[in-house]
Amino acid sequence: MNSIRQWLSRTWLLGTLCKVGRPAYASAFYEFIYLFLWSVLPFALGALVLYVVSDASSKNIFQLGVSTFKNGELLVFTISMLAPILYLTLHDPEQAAPFPHKLPISTVVALVIVTCAALFALLKASAVKDSSFVFELSVWLTALALAFRYLALVYHRFRMPPISEIELRADQESYKEDFRTLVEENLKSEERSFVTQLQNHLGEQA
Structure with missing residues (x-):
């Protein structure tokens, strides 16, 4: 069991997760939940407003909610989720250890940000011919951004030194x-x- 754990701890990008304790996971998850709720609040409020003002008899609040981020809004949401990760990875606070897997995480994050920015620019220029593909891709990129944001929070807590009273x-x-x-x-x-x-x-x- 220990040999498997040691082998997993050396894997690319996720290896340090085997060394992280439960307090770091719990603390990062607690912050991530509040971060996620505040981030999706505009979409939730948009769906509620559209549902209230709509006079259609067959209105569906879920479909109305999807309409609030179907025109590239998820791409901007993804960028806003990923941008702080670059600061966490490239800035080492005083007495903190280096950020785990700094180079691969920052590289992947930068590539996703550039991709989202390019797709959003194409959408606003009305140059996209397959908007459904772009929407599905934006959903996957958003899921990836949320996973990386939680991963960054966990790694940031792991590298910080314990603080005594x-x-x-x-x-x-x-x-x-x-x-x-x-x-x-x-x-x-x-x-x-x-x-x-x-x-x-x-x-x-x-």
């Missing part, structure tokens, strides 16, 4: 020390100024 409180303690030092310096400065003024005043009276 002491590290979380370090900035707070540093701020407290800086504030205390500043207050003490101000008090000493005011004290010296008061003594100087008092001495000058006594000297004038003498």
Whole structure:
């Protein structure tokens, strides 16, 4: 079993998943669910609005929902899902390990983004002759983008160092020390100024 796991850990693109713990999967999935819900909200609201304003007797909210992303909108949605992955893969935060499979992930993501942008441009130029094929392809590309986005979230959590309570409180303690030092310096400065003024005043009276 361990030998199979070690062999899988060396596979292209997905090998690091064998090394990721459950907390990273759960945390990434939690963020991914909220990200997905907010991302599909425009499509859901569009379907609801079309259903409410339509006076057709045979209206179907699912078909109305599909109509909101049948003209290339999924291509833009795919690009918006993939673009942040390039930042995650190419930017290494302080104390973080290198992003796993950085080169293949960034390459695939860049190719998909370019493909979506080209297809969207062709759609808007009315140069596409087989729009149904482009729509089916956009659905598959969207599914691929969602899978890569979740994968990127998992890998990002895996490479980040564990944060202890002491590290979380370090900035707070540093701020407290800086504030205390500043207050003490101000008090000493005011004290010296008061003594100087008092001495000058006594000297004038003498």
